[in-house]
Amino acid sequence: MDPKLTWHQAQRISRDKVEFNMTFLGMIVLQNKLKPETKPAIHKLREARIRTVMVTGDMIQTAISVARNCGMIPIKDRVIIIEASPPDAHGPANIKWVTAETPDEGTDYYTDSDYLEDVHIDLENPHKMHNFHFAVSGQAFAVLTTHFPEYIPRVVVKGTVFARMSPDQKLQLIEELQNIGYNVGMCGDGANDCEALKAAHAGISLSEAEASVAAPFTSSIPNIECVIRVMR
Structure with a gap:
Protein backbone atom coordinates (compact mmCIF):
# COMPACT_ATOMS: atom_id res chain seq x y z
CA MET A 1 0.00 0.00 0.00
CA ASP A 2 1.11 3.53 -0.74
CA PRO A 3 1.85 5.23 2.61
CA LYS A 4 0.62 8.53 1.11
CA LEU A 5 -2.80 7.09 0.34
CA THR A 6 -5.60 9.05 1.98
CA TRP A 7 -8.53 7.44 3.80
CA HIS A 8 -11.01 8.44 1.08
CA GLN A 9 -8.77 7.05 -1.67
CA ALA A 10 -8.41 3.78 0.22
CA GLN A 11 -12.21 3.39 0.38
CA ARG A 12 -12.40 3.34 -3.42
CA ILE A 13 -9.82 0.58 -3.86
CA SER A 14 -11.17 -2.94 -4.31
CA ARG A 15 -10.21 -5.63 -1.81
CA ASP A 16 -8.58 -7.68 -4.60
CA LYS A 17 -6.11 -4.88 -5.29
CA VAL A 18 -5.36 -4.26 -1.62
CA GLU A 19 -4.71 -7.94 -0.85
CA PHE A 20 -2.65 -8.67 -3.97
CA ASN A 21 0.86 -10.14 -3.64
CA MET A 22 0.81 -10.33 0.14
CA THR A 23 2.22 -12.87 2.58
CA PHE A 24 -0.14 -14.11 5.27
CA LEU A 25 1.55 -13.83 8.67
CA GLY A 26 -1.34 -14.36 11.05
CA MET A 27 -4.81 -13.33 12.09
CA ILE A 28 -6.04 -11.18 14.94
CA VAL A 29 -9.63 -11.70 16.09
CA LEU A 30 -11.23 -8.75 17.84
CA GLN A 31 -14.44 -9.06 19.81
CA ASN A 32 -16.49 -6.13 21.03
CA LYS A 33 -19.06 -7.59 23.41
CA LEU A 34 -22.33 -5.99 24.35
CA LYS A 35 -22.27 -4.18 27.65
CA ARG A 51 -38.74 2.55 18.99
CA THR A 52 -34.99 1.98 18.92
CA VAL A 53 -32.78 2.58 15.88
CA MET A 54 -29.08 1.93 15.38
CA VAL A 55 -27.01 4.37 13.34
CA THR A 56 -23.35 3.46 13.11
CA GLY A 57 -20.21 3.59 11.03
CA ASP A 58 -19.75 -0.18 11.35
CA MET A 59 -20.25 -2.76 8.61
CA ILE A 60 -23.90 -3.59 7.97
CA GLN A 61 -23.64 -7.30 8.86
CA THR A 62 -21.93 -6.44 12.14
CA ALA A 63 -24.63 -3.90 12.93
CA ILE A 64 -27.43 -6.40 12.18
CA SER A 65 -25.78 -8.98 14.43
CA VAL A 66 -25.50 -6.50 17.30
CA ALA A 67 -29.10 -5.35 16.78
CA ARG A 68 -30.31 -8.94 17.07
CA ASN A 69 -28.13 -9.72 20.08
CA CYS A 70 -29.34 -6.71 22.04
CA GLY A 71 -33.02 -7.32 21.23
CA MET A 72 -33.45 -4.31 18.97
CA ILE A 73 -34.52 -6.80 16.27
CA PRO A 74 -36.56 -9.68 17.75
CA ILE A 75 -35.51 -13.20 16.82
CA LYS A 76 -38.55 -13.94 14.66
CA ASP A 77 -38.50 -10.64 12.76
CA ARG A 78 -37.16 -10.46 9.23
CA VAL A 79 -34.32 -8.17 8.17
CA ILE A 80 -34.25 -6.74 4.65
CA ILE A 81 -31.02 -5.11 3.50
CA ILE A 82 -31.58 -2.27 1.07
CA GLU A 83 -28.87 -1.95 -1.56
CA ALA A 84 -28.95 0.85 -4.12
CA SER A 85 -26.82 1.89 -7.08
CA PRO A 86 -26.62 5.31 -8.74
CA PRO A 87 -27.29 5.69 -12.47
CA ASP A 88 -24.49 4.66 -14.82
CA ALA A 89 -23.89 3.76 -18.45
CA HIS A 90 -25.92 0.58 -18.01
CA GLY A 91 -29.12 2.18 -16.77
CA PRO A 92 -30.93 4.36 -14.21
CA ALA A 93 -30.53 4.27 -10.45
CA ASN A 94 -31.85 1.05 -9.03
CA ILE A 95 -32.65 -0.52 -5.69
CA LYS A 96 -32.19 -4.10 -4.62
CA TRP A 97 -33.54 -5.61 -1.43
CA VAL A 98 -31.96 -8.70 0.04
CA THR A 99 -33.30 -10.81 2.86
CA ALA A 100 -30.43 -10.86 5.34
CA GLU A 101 -30.99 -14.46 6.43
CA THR A 102 -31.19 -15.97 2.93
CA PRO A 103 -29.65 -13.46 0.50
CA ASP A 104 -29.41 -15.89 -2.43
CA GLU A 105 -33.09 -16.83 -2.29
CA GLY A 106 -34.65 -13.54 -1.27
CA THR A 107 -33.25 -11.17 -3.87
CA ASP A 108 -35.33 -9.03 -6.19
CA TYR A 109 -34.65 -5.91 -8.22
CA TYR A 110 -36.88 -2.88 -8.48
CA THR A 111 -36.60 0.45 -10.25
CA ASP A 112 -38.53 3.66 -9.71
CA SER A 113 -42.15 3.21 -8.55
CA ASP A 114 -42.04 -0.59 -8.40
CA TYR A 115 -39.91 -0.48 -5.27
CA LEU A 116 -41.35 -1.19 -1.81
CA GLU A 117 -44.90 -1.95 -2.93
CA ASP A 118 -44.39 -5.69 -2.52
CA VAL A 119 -43.46 -5.38 1.15
CA HIS A 120 -46.80 -3.74 1.94
CA ILE A 121 -45.65 -0.59 3.73
CA ASP A 122 -48.60 1.54 4.74
CA LEU A 123 -47.68 4.59 6.78
CA GLU A 124 -51.33 5.45 7.33
CA ASN A 125 -51.94 2.08 9.05
CA PRO A 126 -48.73 1.14 10.88
CA HIS A 127 -50.51 -1.64 12.81
CA LYS A 128 -50.83 -3.55 9.52
CA MET A 129 -47.10 -3.60 8.87
CA HIS A 130 -45.38 -6.96 8.83
CA ASN A 131 -42.64 -7.84 11.30
CA PHE A 132 -39.64 -6.78 9.26
CA HIS A 133 -36.85 -4.27 9.59
CA PHE A 134 -34.86 -2.44 6.95
CA ALA A 135 -31.08 -2.34 7.18
CA VAL A 136 -29.51 0.41 5.09
CA SER A 137 -25.90 1.31 4.32
CA GLY A 138 -24.69 4.88 3.93
CA GLN A 139 -24.13 4.29 0.22
CA ALA A 140 -27.71 3.09 -0.27
CA PHE A 141 -29.04 5.94 1.86
CA ALA A 142 -27.25 8.45 -0.40
CA VAL A 143 -28.82 6.92 -3.52
CA LEU A 144 -32.27 6.90 -1.92
CA THR A 145 -32.09 10.55 -0.88
CA THR A 146 -30.85 11.64 -4.31
CA HIS A 147 -32.87 9.45 -6.68
CA PHE A 148 -35.79 8.07 -4.63
CA PRO A 149 -36.59 10.80 -2.05
CA GLU A 150 -40.27 9.83 -2.01
CA TYR A 151 -39.31 6.52 -0.39
CA ILE A 152 -37.30 8.00 2.46
CA PRO A 153 -40.26 8.30 4.91
CA ARG A 154 -41.12 4.63 4.31
CA VAL A 155 -37.52 3.54 4.77
CA VAL A 156 -36.86 5.48 7.97
CA VAL A 157 -40.13 4.36 9.58
CA LYS A 158 -39.16 0.70 9.15
CA GLY A 159 -35.38 1.09 9.23
CA THR A 160 -33.75 -0.29 12.36
CA VAL A 161 -30.12 -0.49 11.24
CA PHE A 162 -28.31 2.30 9.39
CA ALA A 163 -24.69 1.27 8.88
CA ARG A 164 -21.58 2.84 7.35
CA MET A 165 -23.23 6.23 7.87
CA SER A 166 -21.19 9.42 7.63
CA PRO A 167 -21.67 12.23 10.20
CA ASP A 168 -23.77 14.18 7.68
CA GLN A 169 -25.97 11.16 7.04
CA LYS A 170 -26.50 10.63 10.77
CA LEU A 171 -27.74 14.21 10.96
CA GLN A 172 -29.95 13.68 7.93
CA LEU A 173 -31.49 10.55 9.46
CA ILE A 174 -32.38 12.48 12.63
CA GLU A 175 -34.02 15.20 10.54
CA GLU A 176 -35.96 12.72 8.38
CA LEU A 177 -37.36 11.02 11.50
CA GLN A 178 -38.37 14.40 12.89
CA ASN A 179 -40.02 15.29 9.57
CA ILE A 180 -42.46 12.38 9.94
CA GLY A 181 -43.37 13.35 13.50
Whole structure:
Protein backbone atom coordinates (compact mmCIF):
# COMPACT_ATOMS: atom_id res chain seq x y z
CA MET A 1 0.00 0.00 0.00
CA ASP A 2 1.11 3.53 -0.74
CA PRO A 3 1.85 5.23 2.61
CA LYS A 4 0.62 8.53 1.11
CA LEU A 5 -2.80 7.09 0.34
CA THR A 6 -5.60 9.05 1.98
CA TRP A 7 -8.53 7.44 3.80
CA HIS A 8 -11.01 8.44 1.08
CA GLN A 9 -8.77 7.05 -1.67
CA ALA A 10 -8.41 3.78 0.22
CA GLN A 11 -12.21 3.39 0.38
CA ARG A 12 -12.40 3.34 -3.42
CA ILE A 13 -9.82 0.58 -3.86
CA SER A 14 -11.17 -2.94 -4.31
CA ARG A 15 -10.21 -5.63 -1.81
CA ASP A 16 -8.58 -7.68 -4.60
CA LYS A 17 -6.11 -4.88 -5.29
CA VAL A 18 -5.36 -4.26 -1.62
CA GLU A 19 -4.71 -7.94 -0.85
CA PHE A 20 -2.65 -8.67 -3.97
CA ASN A 21 0.86 -10.14 -3.64
CA MET A 22 0.81 -10.33 0.14
CA THR A 23 2.22 -12.87 2.58
CA PHE A 24 -0.14 -14.11 5.27
CA LEU A 25 1.55 -13.83 8.67
CA GLY A 26 -1.34 -14.36 11.05
CA MET A 27 -4.81 -13.33 12.09
CA ILE A 28 -6.04 -11.18 14.94
CA VAL A 29 -9.63 -11.70 16.09
CA LEU A 30 -11.23 -8.75 17.84
CA GLN A 31 -14.44 -9.06 19.81
CA ASN A 32 -16.49 -6.13 21.03
CA LYS A 33 -19.06 -7.59 23.41
CA LEU A 34 -22.33 -5.99 24.35
CA LYS A 35 -22.27 -4.18 27.65
CA PRO A 36 -24.40 -6.04 30.21
CA GLU A 37 -26.66 -3.01 30.65
CA THR A 38 -27.54 -2.73 26.95
CA LYS A 39 -30.02 -5.58 26.51
CA PRO A 40 -32.12 -4.77 29.63
CA ALA A 41 -32.26 -1.11 28.60
CA ILE A 42 -33.44 -1.99 25.08
CA HIS A 43 -36.02 -4.37 26.59
CA LYS A 44 -37.43 -1.61 28.81
CA LEU A 45 -37.70 0.77 25.86
CA ARG A 46 -39.48 -1.87 23.77
CA GLU A 47 -41.90 -2.60 26.64
CA ALA A 48 -42.73 1.11 26.70
CA ARG A 49 -43.30 0.97 22.90
CA ILE A 50 -40.39 3.31 22.29
CA ARG A 51 -38.74 2.55 18.99
CA THR A 52 -34.99 1.98 18.92
CA VAL A 53 -32.78 2.58 15.88
CA MET A 54 -29.08 1.93 15.38
CA VAL A 55 -27.01 4.37 13.34
CA THR A 56 -23.35 3.46 13.11
CA GLY A 57 -20.21 3.59 11.03
CA ASP A 58 -19.75 -0.18 11.35
CA MET A 59 -20.25 -2.76 8.61
CA ILE A 60 -23.90 -3.59 7.97
CA GLN A 61 -23.64 -7.30 8.86
CA THR A 62 -21.93 -6.44 12.14
CA ALA A 63 -24.63 -3.90 12.93
CA ILE A 64 -27.43 -6.40 12.18
CA SER A 65 -25.78 -8.98 14.43
CA VAL A 66 -25.50 -6.50 17.30
CA ALA A 67 -29.10 -5.35 16.78
CA ARG A 68 -30.31 -8.94 17.07
CA ASN A 69 -28.13 -9.72 20.08
CA CYS A 70 -29.34 -6.71 22.04
CA GLY A 71 -33.02 -7.32 21.23
CA MET A 72 -33.45 -4.31 18.97
CA ILE A 73 -34.52 -6.80 16.27
CA PRO A 74 -36.56 -9.68 17.75
CA ILE A 75 -35.51 -13.20 16.82
CA LYS A 76 -38.55 -13.94 14.66
CA ASP A 77 -38.50 -10.64 12.76
CA ARG A 78 -37.16 -10.46 9.23
CA VAL A 79 -34.32 -8.17 8.17
CA ILE A 80 -34.25 -6.74 4.65
CA ILE A 81 -31.02 -5.11 3.50
CA ILE A 82 -31.58 -2.27 1.07
CA GLU A 83 -28.87 -1.95 -1.56
CA ALA A 84 -28.95 0.85 -4.12
CA SER A 85 -26.82 1.89 -7.08
CA PRO A 86 -26.62 5.31 -8.74
CA PRO A 87 -27.29 5.69 -12.47
CA ASP A 88 -24.49 4.66 -14.82
CA ALA A 89 -23.89 3.76 -18.45
CA HIS A 90 -25.92 0.58 -18.01
CA GLY A 91 -29.12 2.18 -16.77
CA PRO A 92 -30.93 4.36 -14.21
CA ALA A 93 -30.53 4.27 -10.45
CA ASN A 94 -31.85 1.05 -9.03
CA ILE A 95 -32.65 -0.52 -5.69
CA LYS A 96 -32.19 -4.10 -4.62
CA TRP A 97 -33.54 -5.61 -1.43
CA VAL A 98 -31.96 -8.70 0.04
CA THR A 99 -33.30 -10.81 2.86
CA ALA A 100 -30.43 -10.86 5.34
CA GLU A 101 -30.99 -14.46 6.43
CA THR A 102 -31.19 -15.97 2.93
CA PRO A 103 -29.65 -13.46 0.50
CA ASP A 104 -29.41 -15.89 -2.43
CA GLU A 105 -33.09 -16.83 -2.29
CA GLY A 106 -34.65 -13.54 -1.27
CA THR A 107 -33.25 -11.17 -3.87
CA ASP A 108 -35.33 -9.03 -6.19
CA TYR A 109 -34.65 -5.91 -8.22
CA TYR A 110 -36.88 -2.88 -8.48
CA THR A 111 -36.60 0.45 -10.25
CA ASP A 112 -38.53 3.66 -9.71
CA SER A 113 -42.15 3.21 -8.55
CA ASP A 114 -42.04 -0.59 -8.40
CA TYR A 115 -39.91 -0.48 -5.27
CA LEU A 116 -41.35 -1.19 -1.81
CA GLU A 117 -44.90 -1.95 -2.93
CA ASP A 118 -44.39 -5.69 -2.52
CA VAL A 119 -43.46 -5.38 1.15
CA HIS A 120 -46.80 -3.74 1.94
CA ILE A 121 -45.65 -0.59 3.73
CA ASP A 122 -48.60 1.54 4.74
CA LEU A 123 -47.68 4.59 6.78
CA GLU A 124 -51.33 5.45 7.33
CA ASN A 125 -51.94 2.08 9.05
CA PRO A 126 -48.73 1.14 10.88
CA HIS A 127 -50.51 -1.64 12.81
CA LYS A 128 -50.83 -3.55 9.52
CA MET A 129 -47.10 -3.60 8.87
CA HIS A 130 -45.38 -6.96 8.83
CA ASN A 131 -42.64 -7.84 11.30
CA PHE A 132 -39.64 -6.78 9.26
CA HIS A 133 -36.85 -4.27 9.59
CA PHE A 134 -34.86 -2.44 6.95
CA ALA A 135 -31.08 -2.34 7.18
CA VAL A 136 -29.51 0.41 5.09
CA SER A 137 -25.90 1.31 4.32
CA GLY A 138 -24.69 4.88 3.93
CA GLN A 139 -24.13 4.29 0.22
CA ALA A 140 -27.71 3.09 -0.27
CA PHE A 141 -29.04 5.94 1.86
CA ALA A 142 -27.25 8.45 -0.40
CA VAL A 143 -28.82 6.92 -3.52
CA LEU A 144 -32.27 6.90 -1.92
CA THR A 145 -32.09 10.55 -0.88
CA THR A 146 -30.85 11.64 -4.31
CA HIS A 147 -32.87 9.45 -6.68
CA PHE A 148 -35.79 8.07 -4.63
CA PRO A 149 -36.59 10.80 -2.05
CA GLU A 150 -40.27 9.83 -2.01
CA TYR A 151 -39.31 6.52 -0.39
CA ILE A 152 -37.30 8.00 2.46
CA PRO A 153 -40.26 8.30 4.91
CA ARG A 154 -41.12 4.63 4.31
CA VAL A 155 -37.52 3.54 4.77
CA VAL A 156 -36.86 5.48 7.97
CA VAL A 157 -40.13 4.36 9.58
CA LYS A 158 -39.16 0.70 9.15
CA GLY A 159 -35.38 1.09 9.23
CA THR A 160 -33.75 -0.29 12.36
CA VAL A 161 -30.12 -0.49 11.24
CA PHE A 162 -28.31 2.30 9.39
CA ALA A 163 -24.69 1.27 8.88
CA ARG A 164 -21.58 2.84 7.35
CA MET A 165 -23.23 6.23 7.87
CA SER A 166 -21.19 9.42 7.63
CA PRO A 167 -21.67 12.23 10.20
CA ASP A 168 -23.77 14.18 7.68
CA GLN A 169 -25.97 11.16 7.04
CA LYS A 170 -26.50 10.63 10.77
CA LEU A 171 -27.74 14.21 10.96
CA GLN A 172 -29.95 13.68 7.93
CA LEU A 173 -31.49 10.55 9.46
CA ILE A 174 -32.38 12.48 12.63
CA GLU A 175 -34.02 15.20 10.54
CA GLU A 176 -35.96 12.72 8.38
CA LEU A 177 -37.36 11.02 11.50
CA GLN A 178 -38.37 14.40 12.89
CA ASN A 179 -40.02 15.29 9.57
CA ILE A 180 -42.46 12.38 9.94
CA GLY A 181 -43.37 13.35 13.50
CA TYR A 182 -40.94 11.47 15.73
CA ASN A 183 -39.52 12.94 18.93
CA VAL A 184 -35.93 11.78 18.54
CA GLY A 185 -33.37 11.00 21.20
CA MET A 186 -29.78 10.30 20.17
CA CYS A 187 -26.88 8.64 22.00
CA GLY A 188 -23.35 9.05 20.75
CA ASP A 189 -19.79 8.91 22.00
CA GLY A 190 -17.61 10.40 19.26
CA ALA A 191 -16.91 13.48 17.20
CA ASN A 192 -18.76 11.94 14.24
CA ASP A 193 -22.00 12.06 16.29
CA CYS A 194 -21.86 15.77 17.17
CA GLU A 195 -24.18 17.16 14.48
CA ALA A 196 -26.79 14.46 15.07
CA LEU A 197 -26.63 15.05 18.83
CA LYS A 198 -27.28 18.75 18.26
CA ALA A 199 -30.22 18.09 15.95
CA ALA A 200 -31.99 15.52 18.14
CA HIS A 201 -34.69 16.62 20.56
CA ALA A 202 -32.57 15.09 23.30
CA GLY A 203 -28.91 14.38 22.61
CA ILE A 204 -26.97 12.32 25.13
CA SER A 205 -23.19 12.04 25.01
CA LEU A 206 -21.70 8.84 26.43
CA SER A 207 -18.27 10.43 26.42
CA GLU A 208 -16.83 13.44 28.19
CA ALA A 209 -14.68 14.17 25.14
CA GLU A 210 -15.81 15.60 21.77
CA ALA A 211 -19.49 14.62 21.79
CA SER A 212 -20.15 16.22 25.18
CA VAL A 213 -19.62 19.68 23.64
CA ALA A 214 -22.56 19.14 21.26
CA ALA A 215 -24.96 17.22 23.49
CA PRO A 216 -27.23 18.85 26.07
CA PHE A 217 -26.81 15.74 28.27
CA THR A 218 -23.58 13.96 29.17
CA SER A 219 -23.63 10.63 30.99
CA SER A 220 -20.94 9.86 33.53
CA ILE A 221 -21.67 6.15 32.95
CA PRO A 222 -20.80 5.01 29.38
CA ASN A 223 -23.86 2.86 28.66
CA ILE A 224 -27.41 3.46 27.42
CA GLU A 225 -29.13 3.09 30.81
CA CYS A 226 -28.93 6.87 30.91
CA VAL A 227 -31.58 7.09 28.16
CA ILE A 228 -34.25 5.77 30.50
CA ARG A 229 -33.15 8.13 33.26
CA VAL A 230 -33.28 11.17 30.96
CA MET A 231 -36.75 10.20 29.71
CA ARG A 232 -38.04 9.83 33.27
